Structure formats: C-alpha cells, structure tokens
Amino acid sequence: MTGTITGHVIDARQEIPIEYSTIVLFTARDSSQVTGTITDVDGNFILSGLRPGRYYADISFIGYDVSHVDSIRLGRGSLTADLGTIRLAPSVIKMKDVDYVIERSPVEYQIDKKVVRVSKQPTAASGTAVDVLENVPSVSVDIEGNVSLRGSENFTVLIDGRPTILDPSEALQQIPASSIDNIEIITNPSAKYDPDGTSGIINVVLKKNRAATTSGMASGSYGTSGRYGGDVLVSRRFDHTNLTLGADYNIRDFDGFIYSETHTTVGGITHYNISDGSMARKGTSVGLRGSVEMNIGKHSWATFGGRWGTSSGGHDSELAYNTWVDTVAAHNRYTSDNNSDDNRDFASMFAEYRQGFRRKGHELSARLQSNWRSGDDVTRTQLIDKSGAITDGRKTTESEPSNRTDFHLDYTWPHGEEQKLEAGYQLRKWSSQEHNSFDVYDIGLGKYVPEPRYTNRINYDRDIHALFAEYSGKLGNLGYQGGLRGEYVDRYIALIDTTENYSLNRTDIYPSVHLSYQLPQRLQLMASYSRRINRPRSWFLEPFETWRDAYNVRRGNPNLDAEMVDSWELGYQMPVGPFSHSTELYYRVTHNLTEFVRDVYSEGVTLTTVDNVGTSYAFGAEIMFAGDLAKWWTVNLMGNLYDERIDSRLSLPGTDTEDFSWSSRLSSTFKLSPTTKYQVNGIYNSPEITSQGRSEAFYMTNMALEKTFMNRSLTAIFQVRDVFSTMRHTRLAEGAGLYSYSRFSLDSPLFSLTVRYNLNQYRERRQQQQQPSEDTGGDTDDMGDFLN
Numbered sequence: 001m002t003g004t005i006t007g008h009v010i011d012a013r014q015e016i017p018i019e020y021s022t023i024v025l026f027t028a029r030d031s032s033q034v035t036g037t038i039t040d041v042d043g044n045f046i047l048s049g050l051r052p053g054r055y056y057a058d059i060s061f062i063g064y065d066v067s068h069v070d071s072i073r074l075g076r077g078s079l080t081a082d083l084g085t086i087r088l089a090p091s092v093i094k095m096k097d098v099d100y101v102i103e104r105s106p107v108e109y110q111i112d113k114k115v116v117r118v119s120k121q122p123t124a125a126s127g128t129a130v131d132v133l134e135n136v137p138s139v140s141v142d143i144e145g146n147v148s149l150r151g152s153e154n155f156t157v158l159i160d161g162r163p164t165i166l167d168p169s170e171a172l173q174q175i176p177a178s179s180i181d182n183i184e185i186i187t188n189p190s191a192k193y194d195p196d197g198t199s200g201i202i203n204v205v206l207k208k209n210r211a212a213t214t215s216g217m218a219s220g221s222y223g224t225s226g227r228y229g230g231d232v233l234v235s236r237r238f239d240h241t242n243l244t245l246g247a248d249y250n251i252r253d254f255d256g257f258i259y260s261e262t263h264t265t266v267g268g269i270t271h272y273n274i275s276d277g278s279m280a281r282k283g284t285s286v287g288l289r290g291s292v293e294m295n296i297g298k299h300s301w302a303t304f305g306g307r308w309g310t311s312s313g314g315h316d317s318e319l320a321y322n323t324w325v326d327t328v329a330a331h332n333r334y335t336s337d338n339n340s341d342d343n344r345d346f347a348s349m350f351a352e353y354r355q356g357f358r359r360k361g362h363e364l365s366a367r368l369q370s371n372w373r374s375g376d377d378v379t380r381t382q383l384i385d386k387s388g389a390i391t392d393g394r395k396t397t398e399s400e401p402s403n404r405t406d407f408h409l410d411y412t413w414p415h416g417e418e419q420k421l422e423a424g425y426q427l428r429k430w431s432s433q434e435h436n437s438f439d440v441y442d443i444g445l446g447k448y449v450p451e452p453r454y455t456n457r458i459n460y461d462r463d464i465h466a467l468f469a470e471y472s473g474k475l476g477n478l479g480y481q482g483g484l485r486g487e488y489v490d491r492y493i494a495l496i497d498t499t500e501n502y503s504l505n506r507t508d509i510y511p512s513v514h515l516s517y518q519l520p521q522r523l524q525l526m527a528s529y530s531r532r533i534n535r536p537r538s539w540f541l542e543p544f545e546t547w548r549d550a551y552n553v554r555r556g557n558p559n560l561d562a563e564m565v566d567s568w569e570l571g572y573q574m575p576v577g578p579f580s581h582s583t584e585l586y587y588r589v590t591h592n593l594t595e596f597v598r599d600v601y602s603e604g605v606t607l608t609t610v611d612n613v614g615t616s617y618a619f620g621a622e623i624m625f626a627g628d629l630a631k632w633w634t635v636n637l638m639g640n641l642y643d644e645r646i647d648s649r650l651s652l653p654g655t656d657t658e659d660f661s662w663s664s665r666l667s668s669t670f671k672l673s674p675t676t677k678y679q680v681n682g683i684y685n686s687p688e689i690t691s692q693g694r695s696e697a698f699y700m701t702n703m704a705l706e707k708t709f710m711n712r713s714l715t716a717i718f719q720v721r722d723v724f725s726t727m728r729h730t731r732l733a734e735g736a737g738l739y740s741y742s743r744f745s746l747d748s749p750l751f752s753l754t755v756r757y758n759l760n761q762y763r764e765r766r767q768q769q770q771q772p773s774e775d776t777g778g779d780t781d782d783m784g785d786f787l788n
Helices: 131-133 168-173 763-770
Strands: 003-011 022-027 035-039 044-050 052-062 067-074 080-088 090-096 097-103 107-109 112-117 139-141 147-149 158-161 180-186 201-206 214-223 227-237 239-250 255-264 271-296 300-325 332-356 363-384 389-401 400-417 420-443 449-450 458-476 478-495 503-520 523-534 547-550 552-555 561-577 579-602 605-630 633-648 658-673 676-685 693-695 696-709 716-723 729-735 740-747 752-761
Touching: 003 022, 003 067, 022 044, 035 503, 052 080, 067 080, 131 139, 131 168, 131 180, 147 168, 158 168, 168 201, 239 300, 255 579, 255 605, 389 547, 420 547, 449 503, 579 633, 579 729, 579 740
Parallel strands: 003 080, 158 201, 552 605
Antiparallel strands: 003 044, 022 035, 022 052, 052 067, 090 097, 107 112, 112 180, 139 147, 180 201, 214 227, 214 752, 227 239, 239 271, 255 271, 255 740, 271 300, 300 332, 332 363, 363 389, 363 400, 389 420, 400 420, 420 449, 420 458, 458 478, 478 503, 503 523, 523 561, 547 552, 561 579, 579 605, 605 633, 633 658, 658 676, 676 696, 693 729, 696 716, 716 752, 729 740
C-alpha cells in the first residue's frame, strides 16, 4: 500500500496561490530525495505512491524564502498527510536597517508559457503592449510596431484569455502598458486553444483588484514628437462581487525619414524611381472597459464585461521623386504628397458562467462573446510638379465592417488524484462586408472622380465548429498532457457586383502533446508538439486590384491555402549559481508558406500579391539567464538563435534560401536607493531572409529612471528611447525585372515622462502586517501589490 501527501502554497503577503512552486520530499532517515512535484494553477500539489515512513519537505519558488516542513508521517494507520496551507514569504535581506525584497525576474518561464512582468520594465512605462514585447524572448518588433513571434507575424492575440477582432499588431498597439498586469507567451498551445496563429498565442492579462476594498490607479505621460496620454483604473471588491472600470486616452505620434529605390524592367527598358523625404505617423486611441464578477452560489460564478474603443491613425509624407529610364538622359523631378487616414471603432461584450461541483476542479463553464468593428481607411497620393500643379492623383477608400461571435462550452473532470479530463465544444462565426472604391484626379475638372474599374464590394462569411478533448496527469516525476482537436470550416466569399463566389469546406485534426519531468536540484525538462494553422486574412483573398499609391498596386488571391505548421519544442530550466537559466530548442515546419510577392505591374509600377510560395524549415534555440550580479544590480540576458531554410519556387538562382539569424535582449537594473531604479535595455535583431530578399539588422538602446514617492503611492519614470538614434528598418526585394530597396528611420531619441498614482487600501493592510519604517521599503512590484 502507498500513501499521499497534499498541500496548498500561497503568497504570505497577498494571500494568493503560487503556481509552479517546487515541492521536494526527503526521507527523515538519511535525507535522500524521494520525489518532487510542482503546484497547479490553484497552488495545490499532490505527492503520491509513497511508502510508509517519516519524511520532510522543502517548498520553494524563485524570489521567496524556502519553507521547511518537518515530521511528516505516513503509517499503516494513516496513509495520507495534509500539510495544509503553506505560506511563502518574499526573500528579504536585512542591510543597514533597510529591507530589500528580492525581485522576481521580469520574464518567468513556466511549463507551457512565459510570463512577462510589465511592472519590471520601466523603459516601456509610457508605451503600449508592443513596447513591452520589445524586451522579451521569442518576440521581435520592427520600427513600425509590427510584432513577430519566433520570426512570424502569424500569431493569435488574446485579452484576458478572450479573442479580439483586431489584427494582432493592431490589438497590441491599442493597449497601454500601464493597464497591463502581465503578458503570457504561449509558443506551443495545447488542443483546447484555437489553433490559429502559426507561431502561438500572446495573451495580455489586464490589471484587476483582488483586495476586499476600493483600489485605483491613474497615470499620465508626456513625450517628445507629440506623444502623450493617460489612463485610470478603479476597482471595488464586495463580499460576493468584484467591479472593475477603466479608461485610457493616448496619442502615439512620431516622425521619421524614408528613402526608397525601385528598378522595373519592361520590354527591355529599365525604369528608375528614387524617392526620399520625411514622414509623420499618427496614432490616437480612446478606450473604456469594465467587468462585474459575481459569486451567485456556493459553486457558481458569473462574469459580465466589455471593452469599447475608437482609434485614428495613418501617416503623412512629402517625398521628392527622381525618375528616369535608361534609354533617355533626362530626369523627371517632382514632389509626392501622400497621406492616409485610418479611423476605426471596435467593441467587445462577453458573458461567462462557471458551475463548480463538490469535488475541487470539477467544473462546467460557458462563455459567449461578441466583437464588432467598423471604420474607413483612406489613402491619397498626389504628384506635384515644380510649378505646384497636381499632375496625377489617386485616392483609395476601404471600409470593412465586421463582427465575430465566439461560444465556448467546456467541461473539466478530475479523475483520481492527479489526472484530469478536459473536453468542450467551440463555435466561431466571422462575417465582414468590404467596400473598396478608387478615385483619380481629373486635371481638366480639377477634382477627384470615381474609377468604376477599381470599385468592388465583397461579403465574407466563415463558421468554424470545433470539438476537443485533453487528458493530463502525473506518473511519479513525469507530467503528461495529450489532446486532440477537430475543426470543420465553412467559408463563403461573394463578389457583390459580379457572379463570382468562392466556397471552402474542410475538416482538420490538431493533436498536441506536452511532457515535463522533474529532476533533482530543481532541474526540469519539458517537451511538446502541436499542430497549428494560419488562415488567410479576408483581404488576402480579394481577387481584384487596389491602388495603394501612384506606384504600388495590391491584389489578393482567392485560391490561397492556409499555412499548416508542425511545431516541436524541447527545453529545461535550472538554477546556475545566482542565476536562473532556461534553454528551449524548437523546430517548426510551415507548409503552404504564405508571403507577399512583388512583381512588375507596368512601367515604374509594382504589383504586390500574396501566394503560397513553398515550405519553410526553422530550427532555433532560446536562452535566458536572469539574476543578481550584486545586491544592487539585476541582469537579464535573453537570446534567440534561429536557422531557417525556405524551399520557395520564387527564389532566383544564386540567392540565399537558408539563413542563420539571431536576436538578443540585455536588460540591467540598478537599485540606486530603496526608492530609485535605473534601467538600460539593449535590443539587437540580425538580418533575416525572405523568399525574395532580406531585411537588414535592427538595434537600439533604451533607458529609464524610476523614482517613487509618498510611501510608493506615487511613481515617476523618465524614459529615453533609441538613445543613440540607431532605430531603422531596411528591406530589399528582387524578382524578375524588379529591384526594390527601402529604408525607414525614426527621428530620435524620444523622451517621455510618466507619472503614476496608486490609491490602494490593500497596501495599508500589507504594511500593518510588515510594519516597515516610513523611509524604507522593498523593491516590490508597485502595481502588483494591489492589482496582481
């Protein structure tokens, strides 16, 4: 007969569960290690298969003191032992009557995800979720704010675990960093998640109040280049209800410089087009959000909430053009006045219900969510000669009202002591109506007139029905999870002004496997596999031509196939002296690789289409070291080594189809005093290839100085982004009869000041327990103390 030991691990200050804390069991006779495990999301753990005898246990987590439990007995009379609630206290070093609390790493590696602590990144305090992601592994951000996860822009964004109707990078640019608790990076999601997004999921967890009181936060920022904004969050927790309300307003403008060079060859004649000038990017957003969580019974909970937002953006540029052909000596010089305006409204409403049962973890839940968005994207390009007259003008207007509805019905059944079955049904409905119009400038009339050939309307509808089942458990030190997901897709595209339509009906299977093994000395091994999909965006499938400006035309491809991805990962985590260290190896095969393809449209004009160009094979390693070099100096070093081979039908003879690239992030935080920090971050991305060319290296340095006042209720952060003005993005594309080179750089460095104030009764309760002096305090997570 064998016995079991159970327990529950929580934070001693915040009284909340600590997930992934480590429990190691030893025999009392000779102190030899018997087994070990980690806690689940609720802080619970079970050690099973134990022989009768006397034991002791060590319970630990990074940044906390080790808790030691003696005199654990398993005998014939009782083969179970419940250690009860074990409270871990943050590690404290006493030094000259000042309490220094050891900080958690800004990036925590967990079994199936990485958790980014936003409060640990003062260099991103006045920015958005995109600025936070600049400093984390697996993610790269280009100068225009486009986010890539492990080299791919095809990923899924969730907000508090719920989908958004916005495109991934657009959604991340709408969320102020000051309203975020943490960001979860899930690179190999299990079968219970939607399989969309070839490289995984980025889940943004917004701040919430967990204290039984009223709490609040307000922040404001002001920076150069016309960047400023603010947000406010107020929460109230009652006995059975938690109410949260938030609002934000931000302007994110910046200036830059553009240089581009294009050569197109048609009929043996080469046309040259060189332009350079300045550009101003615009971005304004307003958002409101709220939620009500209610405990409506002993085992029943209901949550209602939503978010509304409006945004306007775009860019203005004034470029000097120099064009000529190789058969004529004369050059044509003129100015191009370009501007675009993107105005959009969006909203999301959701309702959730969870019904628990007598056994812990046994639960049935349902969620209904509705998202919608609307808006117009207007782009205008005018060519102006030396006399100031308009010689050519084009205006494109695109509108895309759309809505998305999600329904989830999930069931969780704990089986035995450590096994669990999860199963469910999910429905996703997407509908959009797109209208594209095109106007040209009539020189004789002196105004823009419609061009019917490029005016189109399209309806897009897609339903996805999914069933999934997932089983997880433990065998000694081995943890396992296996899942299978099946999806049926019904898609219909109709061109309103023609008789053309395109339909798709298909069924796909998505398996997933996750394994973990706990070794001595807190060494943990992990392995996983998942299959994922990247479905084409609606405008990727549009078969008609859309003029973007006087020299660029875009056309979709209704026969485009979805990308299918097989993804494997293998990793380990372990302490190395004063550092925590993790390494992850990953291998990803992308079938039906989708890329933008540039070709010659006409003399001096390029055509951009989208196509399945082949297969890519990517092998990489992510490495992280995090820890204290001194009591006042914390260092985080992250690196991603990435080797990719592209089998593309578009590659020209002699061009590279295999490339080794790498990126690194180095963050140093210096504790100048108990209330003052200085942080410097360095970012580097090496050159990367595409099927038609490459993008060049990208690097920059950011700095921030953080100072707290009024017993940490007031925080001021001064930031400098791109300190040495190295932030630029360069791209090269080549094809048959085509050479295209472009370079964009920011007007930097950028300076900003952010001030944040916390109204928090929970902080006072914590201080009564701790009783610190007025002028001391730990370097704890400012916002996490009451909103974590």
